[in-house]
Structure formats: structure tokens, C-alpha cells
Amino acid sequence: RWAGQMGGEPRVEAFQGVHPVTLVDLEGSYSSDFDPEPIPEARMLVAIVETDRPWFFKLVGPACTVSGWRQEFVEMLKGAGK
Numbered sequence: 001r002w003a004g005q006m007g008g009e010p011r012v013e014a015f016q017g018v019h020p021v022t023l024v025d026l027e028g029s030y031s032s033d034f035d036p037e038p039i040p041e042a043r044m045l046v047a048i049v050e051t052d053r054p055w056f057f058k059l060v061g062p063a064c065t066v067s068g069w070r071q072e073f074v075e076m077l078k079g080a081g082k
Contacts, residue, residue: 002046005031017078020050025070030060042066045073051081 003010008028015021023045030042043063049055057080059066059073 002026002044006042006044007031015074015078017049017080019081021047021077021080022050023047023074023077027063045070047073047077049077049080055080 002024003026006026006028008026011025013023013025015023024047026044026046028042030039030044032039039060039062041063042060043066044058044060045066046059047057049057057073057077059069
């Protein structure tokens with residue numbers, strides 16, 4: 001679904017925080033379910049944190065903005081579920 005919203009090839013990375021995390025990084029034109037106008041040159045970071053039940057996190061916006069917050073997003077994911 002996420003790749004369909006962006007139209008790009010996903011980059012997937014797994015790492016260990018407090019719980020296992022799978023992070024998907026996509027770039028392209030973002031098509032929201034709620035807005036008919038796509039956001040060009042967008043970036044989406046989505047993650048699944050595997051606790052007793054999965055937690056889903058999503059950060060999407062202009063690529064230049066999301067890129068500037070990637071490290072903080074990853075740090076937040078590493079601490080999720082404490």
C-alpha cells in the first residue's frame with residue numbers, strides 16, 4: 001500500500017530498538033487517500049515496531065523536510081515501547 005501511495009521503490013531496513021523495527025523509506029509523488037492533488041517530490045518514512053502487537057508510524061511530506069527529520073524519527077522508533 002505504501003509503495004502505491006508514492007510510486008517509488010521502497011528501501012527497507014530492519015534494526016533493533018527496545019523492540020524490533022522495520023523501516024520503509026520511499027520517495028516520489030505522494031497520493032493521499034484524502035487529497036486528490038499529489039504532493040510532488042515527497043518522501044515517506046513508515047515503520048512497524050513489533051511489540052506485543054504491531055505499532056505503525058508514518059512521516060510524510062516534502063522530501064527536503066522529511067530528510068531533515070529522519071534521524072530523529074529513527075531515534076524515536078528505537079525507544080518506542082519503553
